[in-house]
Amino acid sequence: MPDPAPFPFLLGGLDVRLRASDADVRRRARAGFGRWRARDGAAAAAGEPVELRVSRPARWAGARRRATGAAWRPDGAGGYAVEARGFRLAADAAARRIEADVAPAYGLGDFYRAALGLALALRDGFLLHAAALEIPGRGACLACGPSGYGKTTLSRQLPPRAVLADDAVGVRGLGGARGSGWDAEILAYPTPFFGDYGGPPRGLRPAGRPVRRLYLLSRPSARTPRHAVEPVRRSEAAAAVLGQILMAGEAPAEVRARLLDRAAALVERVPVFRLAFRPEPSIWDFLNQRM
């Protein structure tokens, strides 16, 4: 059977070329990622493509014992074999090629999200559990926090044109003189992985925006009297960021060390504040005034 043509899309700033022998996987990708289809210029800026080969075996004898998380195993050539409850994959060291089997009943969105987290970690970034908003002409603010800390609630108070993400943001360091890029520009990329906000707002472009502020969301409280920001110690901020990077806790030590470097670079280069807010539209003006 001939290899089907790849479906190219920009996922969290990466130029992903999806190949799937399963027609249903291809159909779902076209339906779900249509607006994320890579345009020539944007794909070139994304760097070397990630070839993502996805199979859905009719029978699944995967790791049923693993309820959550993913186990990484070095493949001896710099790459990794990763096994999770609903998928297993093999990736080379630079995530140029990822081959995956996804269990029939496992959500493809969850798989793509995990695959992106892995690819960004192996490349030059990470997938951050955060909301992101765009201040026109200025750049992006990230609002980072665990589930239940108000990422979607914050996003719902913003004009839809400002919402880049309510749950998962690709963060990459690009253009650095030392190759890693984290000493130059740090960019935030929307992803298709929205939470309770429902989905990407109309017209959302998948391109990266320079990160200008990082907010660590405070635990929501009905007694929060007004919007407020306060400074955060850098070491605390780096710990908070690292704690919200997808797959960071499960990654092997050498990958985790790279993620630690990037989290440290982010909080050193970008002003960080703790943010308490009331769920009111005035938060938009409040954040605008602080850019």
Next chain:
Amino acid sequence: MTHGVEGEIGASGRWRRDDRVAWRDIAGEALLIHPARSLMYPLDEVGSAIWGLLDGTRDAGAVAAEIHGRFDVEEAEAARDVARFLDELAEAGLIVRT
């Protein structure tokens, strides 16, 4: 693990950072990651200074003397704080005796 006297462990011997601990100095503040448990320990300025001194060449007294010299803290208070902090680091498995 408990200790009968506060500072009993930290006050004696020389200590060094466990080589397996991943850590970064971020604008003068250290963030430590436990090698096995993935627990993170963000340290303040004084804690980071102590951490930076734990290279295996100093005992608790020498560390306390350095802290007394660098920060506005009484000598006795520095000694108590350093011993207590070394206790915590040792209990967390972040430092080892040389």
